[in-house]
Amino acid sequence: MKKNSSKISTSNENYSHLELVNLGKIFFKEKKFIDFRSKGNRSGFEAIKDINLRIEKNTFVSIIGPSGCGKSTLLNLIAGLQAPTSGKIIIDGQAIKGPGPDRGVIFQNYALMPWLTTIQNIEFALNTVFPAKTKADVKERARKYLRMVGLEKASNKFPKELSGGMKQRVAIARALSINPNMLLMDEPFGALDALTRSYLQDELLSIWRKNKVTVVLITHSIEEALLLSDKIVLMSSGPSAIISEEISVDLERPRDREKIEQDPTYLKIKMRLEKHLLRETRAVEEVT
């Protein structure tokens, strides 16, 4: 496997790349003026609780769960966009305090700035993360990453002139351009049509093979998780969602989309995932 072949002996050897320890997040209601009298005991919505997870360097991990289970919350916590209510997020042995350029984030709605061209979108990220780099350096690096996602020719186009798939490729280029060692993706292909989606999945795999990064992917597609991941993390239905299972996907890489669908291991895991998701979704739907 990839992770074994490429390990370099460092002092970080003993750490997992990412470690979540008793992580929990409660969203409290905003305190209104009228609430001043009721001290303490603020009621809130507990999205996730007691999340414990270890992710090894350069592995591809998918987090899957019924909708509304707090998958995105979990990703936002890892990205440092929100602070956890309890627990710790440890990266390379260090507890994180907020967002950082060691993690590249990719959002479902691409989140490209519409007033910037594709290359300028990437340059914005580079200028923010590496303020000391010269203009020429930044431009060259931005171009390099656009080339990587095959969009060199669209460098002077604005996001509104691009298709959804192209936009997401720019977003991937932007996230990777800052040279993160972790890529956090929140349902990145959820808004794309099936064909574009498979194209981008293949693209992502080949990019992942070339750039050594740890990937955490939020998805609700079982097939996507199976095709891409080394490990699939199953979450229970919210509120107070927990990790109900971790499944290693021991399928050989590179994986062929058509061939693995015949693989007995693939089918076994797929069945298990379907059962779980169905049960958890039923739990969500039948409560209300």
Next chain:
Amino acid sequence: MNKAISTRLTFVVAILSLLIFIILWQVIAQQGLLVKNFPGSFKTIGSLIWWVSDPFFDNGPNDLGIGTNLLISLRRVLIGYSLAVLVAIPLGVLMGMSKLAQSSLNPYVQLLKPVSPLAWLPVGLFVFRNSEITGIFVIFITSIWPTLINTAFGVASINPDYLRVSKSLGASKSITIRRVILPAIMPNILAGMRISMGTAWLVIVAAEMLLGTGIGYFIWNEWNNLSLENIFVAIIIIGFTGFILDQFFGFLQDKFDYSI
């Protein structure tokens, strides 16, 4: 093909309706159908040509060319308006970003916004003892509200994805404001600035009737001369100038339209 025909047709209809309007006006005035001595369109057009052919003469404050008066008004508007924009945008960004600023400043905005800016004229005259500065001050007060409110609204309703990208990259507050928030709310700022300019141009005419010089004073002066045709000339010039100013902002808004 169809488009070309309809453009030509629109043009023909526009010219025709203008001709009909001019003729009707002339007939009504000549026959005294409205009131006696109401100037006809021919006389007004004659005056218009006279004023426009030599717009920049200066025979003392009560006898200025219409171009000179127009420039005086435009200068007051541009100074007061620019100062207002310089205050409104940062203040609007602050109100949009901070709940505290929003809740502490909003009552003043809501209270002062509905007041006719002309109510500030005596205050300005008392404080500044100078009609020029008072004019600028009144335009400042006029222009500030729409830009301020639109800017604050723009910041408060900004697409959270942009802010998340900026935050995930570890961008400082200053970078986020300059490189994300300000460009993102450009359409809102420009919409506010367009309304501000429209109102400022409305208000300057009224304010100048009390201040001396400027296109508004020109109207007041011609009223004292009982020269209604010159007032019509001023109305045409004011309307045309306002139209050009508005079109300029329309052009800017098109430039900064990010919609997909």
